[in-house]
Amino acid sequence: MAIIPTQPDNNARRRVPDMTDIAERGLYEPDHEHDSCGVGVVANINGERSHKIIDQSLEVLVNLSHRGACGCDPRTGDGAGILFQLPHDFMERAAREAGIELPPEGRYAVGMVYLPQDDALRARCEEIIENALQERGIRFLGWRDVPVTPDAIGDMARTVMPAIRQCFVEAPEGSADRDLERRLYVARKVAENTITDMVTPENRKGLVDEFYFCSLSARTIVYKGLLISDQVKDFYHDLRDESMTSTFALVHSRFSTNTLGSWKLAHPYRFMAHNGEINTMRGNRNWMAARERSLESDLFGDDIKLVEPVCEPDASDTASLDNVFELLWMGGRSVEHTMAMMIPAAWYGHESMPQDVQDFYEYHGGMMEPWDGPALVAFTDGRHLGAVLDRNGLRPYRYWVTKDDVLVMASETGVLEIEPERIKYRARLQPGRMFLVDFDEKRIVQHEEVMERLAGRKPYGEWLKENRLLLEDLPTPDAVPGVDLETVVTRQVAFGYSQEDLKLLVGPMAANGTEPIGSMGNDTPLAVLSDRPQSMFTYFKQLFAQVSNPPLDAMREELVTQMAVPVGRRANLFDETPTNCQLLRLDQPVLRNGDLARIKAADTPAVRAKTISTLFPVAEGADGMQRALDRIRDEANQAAEEGYTLLVLSDRGVDSEHTYVPCLLAVGAVHHHMIRTRTRTMADIVVESGEPREVHHFATLFGYGASAINPYLALESLAGLRQLPNEDLEIPEQNEAEYNYCKAVVKGVLKVMSKMGISTLQGYLGAQQFEALGLSQDLVDEYFTWTASRISGVSIEEIAGDIIANHSRAFPEADIPANLTLDLGGLYLWRGTGERHMWNPDTVALLQDASKRNDPAVYEQFEEAANNEAQDHITIRGMLDFKFDPEEEIPLDEVEPALEIVKRFATGAISLGSISRETHETLAIAMNRIGARSNTGEGGEDPQRFTPDPNGDSRSSRMKQVASGRFGVTAEYLVNATDLQIKMAQGSKPGEGGQIPGHKISDYIGYIRKTTPGVELISPPPHHDIYSIEDLAQLIHDLKNINSDARIHVKLVSAVGVGIIAAGVSKGKSDVVLISGDSGGTGASPLTSIKHAGLPWELGLAETQQVLVENGLRGRIAVQADGQIKTSRDVAIAALLGADEWGVATAALVTLGCIMLRKCHLNTCSVGIATQHPELRKKFAGTPEAVVNYFMFLAEGLREHMAKMGFRTVDEMIGRVDKLKQRKSTTHWKANKLDLSRILTLPVGIEGDTSYASQAQDHGLENALDHQVIRLAKRAIEDREPVSETLEIHNSNRTVGAMLSGVIASKHGNEGLPDDTIQFTFKGSAGQSFGAFLSRGVTFRVEGDANDYFGKGLSGGKLVIVPPEGSSYVPEDNIIIGNVALYGSTGGEAYIRGMGGERFCVRNSAARAVIEGIGDHGCEYMTGGRVAVIGPSGRNFGAGMSGGIAYVLDEDDTFAKRFNDGFADLETIDAGSDDAEELRSMIEDHAQYTGSTVAQRLLANWDQSVRSFKKVMPRDYARVLREQAEQDAERLGTGEVTQEPKEGVPAHG
């Protein structure tokens, strides 16, 4: 009966992707694979077991299948599975059939095991497992082949399928329950470790890829595999058996970025299923490893040593989460206790969380750092079932309970058909909250109660009071090091300061308390290619979140962040004693001199600091540095062993004889050494250094394990700066200056953390969210272990060389009069003797001259100047050379014509607003003339531009961008595009939102963006409808629905793992993926981001090509690259590395007159490009001709390269890295150390795929419900005849209404149809994005409920949602729509009879909405429209809200606590006022459309009701309204009554 193929299917049609080789030689880093998914639970709260529960959960799984994904083989999924209680009846029978007699229930356990297909290996593994069990006194009973149907699954899944067997074991005498589980755990770990130790390259496939324990427990069992949701039941025969019963079942459908999913990566894991991503994973794993030495448990006894390593090697983030969860649970903690430790709520500074709960979190925070990242985790130990949502609520989770006590939880509503009358209530899991199903008590225990129970376990608060110290508890030190202005400059030189550091970074931070802003991109050399001394920090590039998890907005959503850290010696993780919190809590990690002096002066069990000098004799050179490193590590280790709790790595005392080990190197060395020697949790690292001065420096130090930093020289520098008169940069007195500076650092670091989606500093410590660029692999392995580093480079010798070079400048034998003591820098602004820049006087001038006069000879000079600059050690591509074979050369006229090639060009996403209208339109005209693409950027587009000019020119950008702010993203905007680009990240500031200063929001810009003129605009760091890869797939689907002719692009930024993301994007059906380099331009970004975030496109593009080709995903997606591409040589290299298309932005602006003033953020662009100032705009002198000339030059230049290499078409050359070689530099001491071979690895493709874009994605639009809707509404669309229909709807019907709106907008523009022309009623559960971009004239009514993104981008339509007929619950107490409703709406109305989730009306700019209760972050970033919340509202309401008005019911007068007053004020409403009338009419409409009893109650006693409301009024909006009123009054006074329309702004705007 068992069908176990022992050989891979010989008929497999395709090569199975095998990424091993490309991981070794290429750029693929398996560590960066991501997944996220749909999670579902069905449970009978009463504890009754049934097969129906399993059946229903599998139905849920199937209905979540659109959240999963498929690779190049449509029948091979990314994984699906189910976890439930061990079904005794079934097992007993099944075992018997296999010849095994089972003991009574509870006395045996079943293991679900993947085993190698190879018979010999399998036998070996089985033997090891049997032995491991027997050795622990567990009697082995036998094996059973699990019956499966391999034909039910995809070819590729089948090819890599392991043998699947169950083992049966008997509990030892006297061992039951947890003790039994613990013994099983130890035995399993022993078996796993034994097998891991046997791994050789030959047996790797069998022992690593195939061997795996899905579960081994007396309580639960897991059936999973590389399956699609609907295959689970067909594949596993067992699941169909009626005797399979359980009280609950947990299911999971996986969407992963990688293609060759692996069987073992499917969820659920042994205790949990997870939708999300642990951003702090690298740190968590390291900390866990470090902690292993201190683990002690009576329960385990000596066995505790056998479970190391706790975290399985080569595992996913969820696997590690599961591993540690398992350990803690085995150690005696309950599931909820364990979860509260690992994924704590945001407790720090919470305004209403009970103190004892905060104490609980703080106490446990001292033992374990948060596992931070978007997470919905459903967990169980077989007896208890729970779920927790991360502090940000970044994953949806809806649940509902029936009257017969069945609980259904899932990522979506509507996944299980349940008649409305059976529903008791519908709810959702809220951010940071947990709930538990207590099967004993037969009820759901809500978060408050769970936490109350946990907080009451021990007197945590008292323990903290007695043991935990704050800085102010420490003794006042005798002496505090002060400012020494005499030597400050000398030391600045020694520590590599430049004048720019002081003037552009440190000074403004001290003056304003914020990080300075700059503009345009980075065009300076990589650290390893610069010929000037580099600080260690510059070799590290910040990583950032894109697609698979969202970055945070630490400014607007500060409530989830925490910069306080506990420091000191960590106690045994299993203990719960008062001394476990014997730690020092630093409320922020940047120490002033006095703070550090206190720490050094203290001598308590919690705080005993040992200062370790990082200096070494300069005369000893690089050897001296190496010796110092060894010494520092030893001293650190020894100090920890001696009982010191803090290690202060100090470089104080640099003098003419002594220089320092770079503090980052020292920190990395100590951190990793102590992890290896398992002393790391015995002491924390504090840095006392003259080096750190800018945000990036601090971020790297924290990222590699420093807990606190005293930047003494930066602080002293403030005193020096204050002595210079400068009214634009007034440095306050020292105390305030230091305060401001530290504040700016902390804010800046928080921003760096939030780019990666990490919200607590404690989680960020040691999380190593960086990629090293240009450091030797040996150095990285030794001191920055596990850091991604893909081009090897310099070692200690070169690093020491730079430090010594600075030292010798600081301490020369004699001073040379008139010499500048401090280096100029020239990193941010070009200087003749400063750092090199690709854009310099020569390149700018030559390009302008060549393109203006269309002079090929001058263009030639430009190419030469630009390429020389690049080759002179600025870029990676400069280090590459073409391989020409004279025999392959072909005549130029055989090469594809330039007019065809130019169509592959695009200009960058530069918004109208960031640049002037003139510039924006000139670019569009130019690109349209040559059939290429210009890009709107994130600023909307004037509808006037959709009509061509009389001369035939079109000012409409073919590419329309959809970014996180959704400014001006209307239905009409979307249909007037051939390409729609989803901006996930921007090269100059990946992981951050956009910002455009208020002075650039002119009336016109405000009109286009539908925002208030003069008010700064913020684009959120994340798209609030993209928190995961499946969300992105959803937005792609939305956009494809509204404009199916347009290609959908996803814009990513290069970083390690971008290729893996690109694979996910390809699987998510994007038509184009753009890999942006780190060096692209910007209108305004923090300088830290411009310089230190992201990586060059060469790396990202090569990785993308390798991963896509190896996975057979390449042909169905076009790849574009951009980021300082400026010459045809750049274009040719991009093509050879794998780009079908190329983006050019800065250079295009230069042809229009940009001279790199880098003043975009100041609105003072003197050439009229990056400004909205009317006088400056007049100075714009660019022409479309110049742009066209330039792109033709580029294409012609490319043709010459093609001819020389023998390529007739561009397609032929794409991905041909074999035509590139690394140039051996003979003149650069560092560049010679570079190794680019991993970039130049040629990937192996899969049959049927191509290495360039060759086929279209299958978007599956044919299934859209809108086809039916459009058919039914035909008369209305064409003849405006009213249409009214009713349809059934399911959660699998996604994006309903978008296609219809596309049709209407194409025909009627944004004006749409007369109100209510098309009226549809839908019955059932609406899928995601219901009513997206709904056009005016369409009214959709839902009787049922709806999922996330309800009314996304509402564009004039009307939405009504009410509970289904027959439901008996109270609508206003129940959830009816999901998260992020009405995001980015540009018009229309919505009436919601019930509650919504988090982030209601985020970035609403015009919609009018009434709802009966909402979650956190309501009306965030709202810029217009009206919102009435006539029920409860969550925390952080109105953050970043700069326009529109919200009315919030506040009957118990508590709203002020939950309201974010950063941008708006709260006002009361007077009865009879205009506000009151407006609110009343909204509530009246709501009552009319939904029959809301809440509305009726409020209206019944209106004068009293109105007093219970608060009005949320954005301050800027109020100011602008006031100004307008004053202006109007003035006009009236002067008799000038009619208001002149402002330039370009239609009077009705």
Add this chain to the structure above:
Amino acid sequence: MGKVTGFMEVGRKLPKRRSVSERVHDWQEIYLPWEEKDAREQAGRCMDCGIPFCNNGCPLGNLIPEWNDLVYHGNWEEAIARLHATNNFPEFTGRICPAPCEPACTLTINEDAITIEMIEKAIAERAWKEGWIKPEPPETRTGKKVAVVGSGPAGMAAAQQLNRAGHYVTLFERSEYVGGLLMLGIPDFKLEKHVVQRRVDQMIAEGIEIRTSTNVGEDISTDDLLKEFDAVCLSGGSTVPRDLPIAGRDLDGIHFAMDYLTQQNRRNKGQEFSPEETITAEDKNVVIIGGGDTGADCLGTAHRHGAKQVIQFEILPRPSEERPSVNPWPQWPLTFRASAAHEEGGVRDFNVMTKEFVGENGKVKRLDCVRVEWKPSSNGGRPDMVEVPGSEFSIDADLVLFAMGFLHPQHNGLLDQLGVEYDARGNVKTNTLMMSNVDGVFACGDMQRGQSLVVHAIASGRMCARAMDLWLMGESRLPTVRGYARPVTHLESKEGAPA
């Protein structure tokens, strides 16, 4: 960065000049002092560009945005430090530089440039006034001895830099005054000589030995020179003037501009000349041949002599007022320009070629000239000059001054004795480290690069000093100069790695 919106609020405004009627009667400089607030307001126009093309336009790489900002904020002392970091003699370039930085200023794309040169002068003068410019001798001496031959701006700069690096410097000057053309060539109304002298005094106080009236090669043999010094810097300028060997050249009243100008400068210093020696324009019809700056200097000098009429001929066409399209920003504009001297009178005539000097009694009385046209060259090279038929004309002249530039340095004497090689134009040929074929003998300034601007001379002198220091010591901490080859920081390892 100056004032963010400064350039939008304030236009370019130079300090006032003295009236023509007043200034043609004396030899003093023509600019009136600048109010501090005006200077600061002008400096506030600077945009602190991402790419300061001015910094690139300045051969010295002056840190223009830096000091504009400092001046705007009234931080004059820091401004002079920043200025001295790249320029030894800002009070010279602040007066007599054609300021290539200004047409490179990004504002000139559609506005008037920042008054960079005047701000430079204001900084320097403020610094002198405040006593901030003091002798700055080196802290230690290397023990090396270097000779700098020729005390023009290149030699002065080289000498000061070499001395700062700690070498013992001897500066040789064959005339009786230190400063070369600064002292003797440039008229006082452009550069008053006390301005040069106070610098010379500073250099002496810093420990530089100056030997005037010493013609190396005559007064001291080159062998002795090479024996006495560890290295030699040749900075004798480009002194052989271009002649016009046509009929009548030998007539009296025809002089090289430099003879005319130096005599006046000497006269201003109190030296007296016999009537036979005296060259004056008083009551004369003066014709200056050559339309450049030296010609303009002659013109200003002639007016101050009380010339009857002054005519300046240029063989090239009159440049246009607008930039030609092939000469876009930020290139040096090939447009018509007038110096302050041209305000004072005189006639400028272009496309004029002198065919013959006609005289009476051995004295020049008349020039016979013809108009020329410039036709595009058939082979793509320089345009061909063609005489316009029938355009011959004559003009009266009692004094003719040749201001047609210089060919190369004087070969006979010092250079030939040293045995240095020459380049194709007759200048001293050097390698990338500015060393001639003779080991330890370096060259800079006009002697090395041919006739050029004072700003180039200073830059070249600074660069040469650095090269010599490198050569002498193996490394150098003297600063590099923009506009020259990228720095070689270390002699032994040219790869740039620190030893």
